[in-house]
Amino acid sequence: MEVKAEFLNVTVSRGSGDGVYQEAFQVPAYDNQTVLDVVSWIQQNVDPTLTYRFACRVGMCGSCAMMVNGQPRWTCRTHVKKVSTNQKLKIEPLRNLPVIKDLVADMDPFFGKWVEAEGVHHPTRTRYEPIEQIDPQDAARTTANEGIECINCAVCYAACDTVTNNADYLGPAALQRAWTVYNDVKDADKSAILDAVSGKGGCHSCHSIGSCTHYCPNELNPMQAIAGLKRATSKSFFKKGR
Amino acid sequence: MDIRLYMAQRLSALVMAPLVLGHIAVMIYAVQSGITTAEILGRTQGSILWFLFYGTFVLAVSVHAAVGVRVILNEWLGIKGNTLNLLSWAIGIGLLLLGGRAVLAVTFL
Missing domain, CATH: 1.10.1060.10 (Alpha-helical ferredoxin)
Known part of the structure; x- marks a missing residue:
């Protein structure tokens, strides 16, 4: 996959309860990239303590849903290009559910x-x-x-x-x-x-x-x-x- | 909202719909050449038909609005339980009294 000389500005919701805060990350932008790829990149390259949930990566298991720029999405099948504006992404845990930690909602x-x-x-x-x-x-x-x-x-x-x-x-x-x-x-x-x-x-x-x-x-x-x-x-x- | 409240609201709407249309139709027909209070009262006073027409309407409105406002109080203001029940009944009975008084005033009092 070709790496572009540009980055995504990603804000990720961290913590839980009273300790929720927003953390900003710069993630390399790729031609073909899903929101789950972005989250995984952060966890693998910047902060291994980032907590999120996924399993199948092909839209079958239903475990990777998150709020992306304020809207609920299955992140493994959501292309960054379709949901980002000005290379910006805001990723939060699913709305209407308690948060266990970071991007993991209590189901x-x-x-x-x-x-x-x-x-x-x-x-x-x-x-x-x-x-x-x-x-x-x-x-x-x-x-x-x-x-x-x-x-x-x-x-x-x-x-x-x-x-x-x-x-x-x-x-x-x-x-x-x-x-x-x-x-x-x-x-x-x-x-x-x-x-x-x-x-x-x-x-x-x-x-x-x-x-x-x-x-x-x-x-x-x-x-x-x-x-x-x-x-x-x-x-x-x-x-x-x- | 459970099934009883849902049915109460939907059925009262079913009653209200033709009465609203009837009310508007009569208004348009009656005021075509101008109308005075005395003329209106002349037609409604002592009329069992108009008493039943607007009496039914007031009854349906009281039920319909009480259920509707109940949902808003619950979802927007988070009011629950006995307080919610009490407020809903107060709204329903309040509308019934106000509307009933108006209907009686133009028909029999």
Whole structure:
């Protein structure tokens, strides 16, 4: 890769809690360079104590999301050229989550809400029964397919202003997971899902701002999934009165 | 916002929408050649129809606005729990009393 005689001015958020501060670095600019490359360069060449998280480097694992110039991005698939202005980069940990250290956000609240939203499989059969045949063209299956590529990167969670203002809100990823499982023909307890997303911080707290859909790196549509949950819970409300 | 509050707000909006359109349509129709207070009161006084029309509207507004302001109080000012419940009820009942008084004043009092 050709090294240009120019540098990126990178500001990185360091520390945690009350001790958060911004540290400036100069990083060589390359023709082809992702934001994760920049962070890795700093850690390997300037400060080995810089803490960040990544694994696959190809947009599959969902562990490297950070705020880049104020916007949530999957850093391994985000080219510096597309997001930097005047060779400047500001890199921070994901918004809406507690910070463990430097660029590492604590994902516990995010995954905790997945469980709260009942995005878990409720089997229709036991392992001793034959596997159920599913028609891939089935309408419910098609709807479920729309959400299964979620990599749990929490970019949508960091992008959501409702999450910022309402600590109880389950967030786009958890609700989209609930909608996906709800539409799974093999799921046996759909009313448990509807109950889980009908509480105080459930799907009805969503203001349809749409940042989740705008920022989702896999181009999924959590806002549409949440609208689906609103429709399903409304129908159930008229049927059962709750 | 849970499902009950959500349904209360959406259903009250459903009630309000045609009433708002009806209100605006009547206003445009009624004031075409100018109208006095006496003429308005002449039509509304003793009218069970107008009492029901605006009475329903006030009821729907009280529910709708109380839920809406409740969300704003929670998300913007961080008010929670009993304080939030109390404020929401106060807003709802307050609007109901103010609106109810106005409706009664032009229809029956």
